Amino acid sequence: MSSMASPSGSSSAARLHAAVHWRICAPFFPDDALEYRIEALASLLGRQAHLCRENTGFEAEALVVCSTVLSGAVNVEPANVSLFCSTIERIAGLRPAGIANVYMCTGWGFALRHFTAHTRVRRLAIAIADVDVHNLQWHLAHPVIGRSGFGVTCLFLELPEERSLRPTCSGPHPNSAFNDFALALKAHQALHGARMTFLPFINDALFQPLKRVVAPGYLGPNKMATYGHCFGADPWIGLIEHLDGQAASELRSAVLGAIAFNGYYTLAEIALAPSAWLRMEHIPPEALRGAATLASH
Numbered sequence: 583m584s585s586m587a588s589p590s591g592s593s594s595a596a597r598l599h600a601a602v603h604w605r606i607c608a609p610f611f612p613d614d615a616l617e618y619r620i621e622a623l624a625s626l627l628g629r630q631a632h633l634c635r636e637n638t639g640f641e642a643e644a645l646v647v648c649s650t651v652l653s654g655a656v657n658v659e660p661a662n663v664s665l666f667c668s669t670i671e672r673i674a675g676l677r678p679a680g681i682a683n684v685y686m687c688t689g690w691g692f693a694l695r696h697f698t699a700h701t702r703v704r705r706l707a708i709a710i711a712d713v714d715v716h717n718l719q720w721h722l723a724h725p726v727i728g729r730s731g732f733g734v735t736c737l738f739l740e741l742p743e744e745r746s747l748r749p750t751c752s753g754p755h756p757n758s759a760f761n762d763f764a765l766a767l768k769a770h771q772a773l774h775g776a777r778m779t780f781l782p783f784i785n786d787a788l789f790q791p792l793k794r795v796v797a798p799g800y801l802g803p804n805k806m807a808t809y810g811h812c813f814g815a816d817p818w819i820g821l822i823e824h825l826d827g828q829a830a831s832e833l834r835s836a837v838l839g840a841i842a843f844n845g846y847y848t849l850a851e852i853a854l855a856p857s858a859w860l861r862m863e864h865i866p867p868e869a870l871r872g873a874a875t876l877a878s879h
Contacts (some may be wrong), residue, residue, distance in 0.1 A: 594744050595851040596698065596852055598853065599859070601818050603733055603735045604865050605865065606713055610717060619715040620715055625874045627674070630709070630735075635674075640740075641705060642738060644679050645706075645709065647682070648710050649813075650683065650687050652683050653716060686844055688753075688814065689814055690708050691749045691751050693708055694706070694708065695748050704740060705739075707737065709734065712733060713734060727788070728811055731812040735814075751847075751848045752847055754844055767779070767792070774837075776796075778836045780838050782839070782841060786806070802817075821838065
């Protein structure tokens, strides 16, 4: 089944107005200083947010950055935090409210739940920044999950006035997270009915049990062989590709899920705005410097 049905209660789900993913190959500016790499990454994130606003007219009230691979050099060291956040703010017009990486691939779900449950923000931007500014070899592949894919992602989400439907977020469950994630997915489907579902890109042996949980015809493909495991961006890439980069003509919904190696998981019901702007692009190494330079001006 290729279409996504409108669920009962979808008015209580966060509504997606934009989702943009740029694939970026490693290594990331290997001949440049760390400071330049941090500024270049922030420029790309700011540029994405700017383009989302430009193409949707959606004015986000808050922006949060989520990541699996960003290190303390970016989100702890004061001078680099200032450089990173100020660069994003200069281009996007919004300063990040925070940089969350403790939840790894599930950070976007925890961020969405926080803003839904604990704030009155109605228009939220989430940036998923999974580019390794240190170019570490061990980030290129994981012995259990498989090879990595890198990139930056921007999401523009309208949070509902009535906030009873929040993302499911749980963990850490260091010894049972995968099974708990599968059970949560099964329970969500039983409660809300079958939806098109987009999950992490992982090796096939891990993906097969998830296929048995989701109703036939409602699971987006595992694109591990094509893109590698792209951390928190995986389900959003799946959604973008499912809609073939075209804006939806009617309100639809989907379930997006993620699981982190440190034992967290998240599931979120997402409604799709009729005019949602969805794009995916590969920025080749020879074009990357130009893209980062363009973003910074």
